[in-house]
Amino acid sequence: VEGHIGDFKVGIKSASGSETLEVGTIILAIGAEEYIPHKFYGYDDNEKVVTLADFERMSKKGELKDVKDVAFIQCVGARDQDKTYCSRICCNVAIKAAIHLADKVAAGGGGGEAEAPKAEEPEKTGGRKRRSRRRRDGAGAGSAPSSGGGRANITIFNRTINAYGVHHEINFNTAREKRIKFQKYDLDNLPKISAAGDKVKVEYFAETLGGWRDMTVDMVVLSTPLVNHPEAEGISKLLKIPRGAEGFFLEAHVKLRPVEFATEGVYLAGTCRAPADITEAVIQANAAASRASIPMAIGFVQGEALMSHVNQDICVGCGTCTTVCAFNAIQLNENNKAETITAACKGCGACASVCPQKAITMTHYSDDQLLSEVLACFEEVKE
Ligand SMILES: Cc1cc2nc3c(=O)[nH]c(=O)nc-3n(C[C@H](O)[C@H](O)[C@H](O)COP(=O)(O)OP(=O)(O)OC[C@H]3O[C@@H](n4cnc5c(N)ncnc54)[C@H](O)[C@@H]3O)c2cc1C
Numbered sequence: 001v002e003g004h005i006g007d008f009k010v011g012i013k014s015a016s017g018s019e020t021l022e023v024g025t026i027i028l029a030i031g032a033e034e035y036i037p038h039k040f041y042g043y044d045d046n047e048k049v050v051t052l053a054d055f056e057r058m059s060k061k062g063e064l065k066d067v068k069d070v071a072f073i074q075c076v077g078a079r080d081q082d083k084t085y086c087s088r089i090c091c092n093v094a095i096k097a098a099i100h101l102a103d104k105v106a107a108g109g110g111g112g113e114a115e116a117p118k119a120e121e122p123e124k125t126g127g128r129k130r131r132s133r134r135r136r137d138g139a140g141a142g143s144a145p146s147s148g149g150g151r152a153n154i155t156i157f158n159r160t161i162n163a164y165g166v167h168h169e170i171n172f173n174t175a176r177e178k179r180i181k182f183q184k185y186d187l188d189n190l191p192k193i194s195a196a197g198d199k200v201k202v203e204y205f206a207e208t209l210g211g212w213r214d215m216t217v218d219m220v221v222l223s224t225p226l227v228n229h230p231e232a233e234g235i236s237k238l239l240k241i242p243r244g245a246e247g248f249f250l251e252a253h254v255k256l257r258p259v260e261f262a263t264e265g266v267y268l269a270g271t272c273r274a275p276a277d278i279t280e281a282v283i284q285a286n287a288a289a290s291r292a293s294i295p296m297a298i299g300f301v302q303g304e305a306l307m308s309h310v311n312q313d314i315c316v317g318c319g320t321c322t323t324v325c326a327f328n329a330i331q332l333n334e335n336n337k338a339e340t341i342t343a344a345c346k347g348c349g350a351c352a353s354v355c356p357q358k359a360i361t362m363t364h365y366s367d368d369q370l371l372s373e374v375l376a377c378f379e380e381v382k383e
Pocket residue numbers: 029030031032033034052053056089093096118119120229231269270271272276277278279281
């Protein structure tokens with residue numbers, strides 16, 4: 001990527017070749033990746049221990065036909081087990097997958113063959129009523145299904161469930177009505193997983209009973225957090241945009257400028273910013289598109305009153321100023337002389353303070369002007 005707001009040149013490589021696009025603004029939406037839990041619960045050794053994404057893929061391919069009893073383990077690798085943060089979506093995704101499995105088993109199939117239901121499709125008004133009636137009629141995973149299915153035995157081991165928002169809360173209630181069990185664990189007593197023939201044994205500390213218990217399941221599903229995209233570091237350097245402590249991109253201001261960077265003309269949306277569900281990612285995408293369209297609709301950018309000016313006669317092209325500018329607003333031209341991009345300069349003065357040649361002056365803040373101010377100040381003190 002080269003250039004600045006209103007005049008970016010973006011090189012794109014794809015399977016069909018490479019091309020350069022000229023664009024006015026850039027929206028970053030490269031997403032995030034699922035954490036792979038190599039060091040947790042025998043994930044690398046036991047094929048019956050899978051991640052949520054593995055489980056969804058297997059379900060879609062119809063590979064879970066014989067699977068009825070499943071233990072989900074939440075927060076694997078999250079909340080101080082490697083990563084520090086709560087990934088926000090994995091409780092909801094696990095609950096969705098558990099409900100899907102319970103319904104499939106109750107309908108007489110295993111956990112496979114059909115598309116997973118869309119978690120973002122909330123039950124419409126009246127859902128509560130319908131669920132009450134179902135429960136009265138004895139439907140759900142824990143009851144005898146009308147079509148001759150069985151009952152799934154599903155337990156979600158968790159440290160607390162994060163099912164925020166109305167839709168996810170409704171799904172959480174639905175899961176409990178379907179007799180999906182929620183068993184708490186803490187970091188001092190993590191569940192233990194071991195192979196038991198073609199099944200998996202789960203040992204867990206039952207807080208209310210004050211002792212260890214065990215169960216045997218067909219499969220263990222590990223709910224792992226979203227982690228920053230592997231290319232995030234490179235893209236951050238390319239666009240000179242910051243990342244937070246966990247590697248996700250950092251917006252200019254969490255409340256006032258949540259979908260843009262300090263660098264003019266670059267915006268962001270979705271899980272490259274932080275874990276989010278689809279609804280949130282789409283809302284952010286709309287906001288980013290809307291923000292990006294403003295300078296494009298106006299057609300010009302108003303420069304700051306205060307900005308840097310390079311005296312090219314004394315610039316030696318060392319490039320120091322280009323490395324300190326946090327806004328990508330100063331670059332070396334074809335003559336190897338520094339040049340301010342007036343549309344992007346924020347007038348912070350960082351470049352002027354590091355130039356070894358004193359080749360950069362800030363508008364209204366030349367050395368002569370500043371010295372005059374200081375001298376005038378001392379004159380006043382003398383009087
Ligand atoms: C297992 C799992 C299940 C989930 N289930 C649900 C659910 O049921 N409901 C829900 O609301 N949310 C769910 N989510 C979360 C959901 O996936 C995200 O909220 C959503 O995908 C975020 O959208 P996004 O556009 O930010 O990122 P993504 O959907 O990941 O899209 C990013 C895109 O950028 C592309 N890309 C990456 N790098 C580059 C590059 N260098 N150049 C060009 N393109 C690039 C990628 O190929 C991809 O197409 C789930 C997540 C996981 C991991």
